[in-house]
Amino acid sequence: MKRTKTSKAWMMEHVTDPYVQQAKAQGYRSRAAFKLIEIDERDRLLRTGMTVVDLGAAPGSWSQVVVQRIGGKGRVFALDLLPVEPIHGVAFLQGDFTDNDFAERFEASLEGAPVDLVLSDIAPNMSGVPTVDQARSIHLCELALDFAQRHLKPGGNMLVKVFQGEGFDELRAQMQAAFRSVQVRKPKASRDRSAEVYLLATGLK
Numbered sequence: 001m002k003r004t005k006t007s008k009a010w011m012m013e014h015v016t017d018p019y020v021q022q023a024k025a026q027g028y029r030s031r032a033a034f035k036l037i038e039i040d041e042r043d044r045l046l047r048t049g050m051t052v053v054d055l056g057a058a059p060g061s062w063s064q065v066v067v068q069r070i071g072g073k074g075r076v077f078a079l080d081l082l083p084v085e086p087i088h089g090v091a092f093l094q095g096d097f098t099d100n101d102f103a104e105r106f107e108a109s110l111e112g113a114p115v116d117l118v119l120s121d122i123a124p125n126m127s128g129v130p131t132v133d134q135a136r137s138i139h140l141c142e143l144a145l146d147f148a149q150r151h152l153k154p155g156g157n158m159l160v161k162v163f164q165g166e167g168f169d170e171l172r173a174q175m176q177a178a179f180r181s182v183q184v185r186k187p188k189a190s191r192d193r194s195a196e197v198y199l200l201a202t203g204l205k
Contacts, residue, residue: 022034027064039198118151118156123140159201163195178201
């Protein structure tokens with residue numbers, strides 16, 4: 001199949017992207033690692049000994065960052081429909097986190113430990129239809145919020161990727177009703193042209 005000009009331009013941008021190069025050099029599975037690193041350095045989300053859940057973890061770069069930053073005493077759970085290559089110190093569960101049977105399996109794995117932080121860098125499979133993709137993105141965020149409300153300890157935190165557009169303000173309002181503070185973060189590793197931002201919710205009520 002012949003590559004289009006658009007795909008060639010994307011490939012050239014990807015190959016020359018400094019974050020892609022840094023990810024390869026530092027052993028991260030994707031450039032997304034630097035989004036979490038920047039937010040953590042600003043907001044001090046990750047601390048030694050925490051229990052952290054990484055929703056939609058594949059390919060695993062966020063889990064890599066988390067396990068490096070919480071030390072050997074913490075626990076990291078990576079959840080995804082897709083398989084994830086093993087990461088030392090990370091417990092991977094494959095399945096749908098909205099499924100009741102899967103939720104029970106996850107809760108059993110916790111062994112009663114309270115969850116300190118829920119991360120979600122999930123993006124929908126893009127259809128190319130902006131209104132459809134936006135609705136899917138917001139829906140995934142709402143599912144992640146529901147998961148966080150069910151599993152986080154009181155005072156726990158959440159970081160979720162969301163695309164600005166229809167439904168964004170309503171999602172933010174839902175999060176503000178559940179948490180003491182909700183802030184918008186746009187890390188440098190998030191491309192300028194992208195509508196993605198991250199909502200950082202702290203202090204589950």
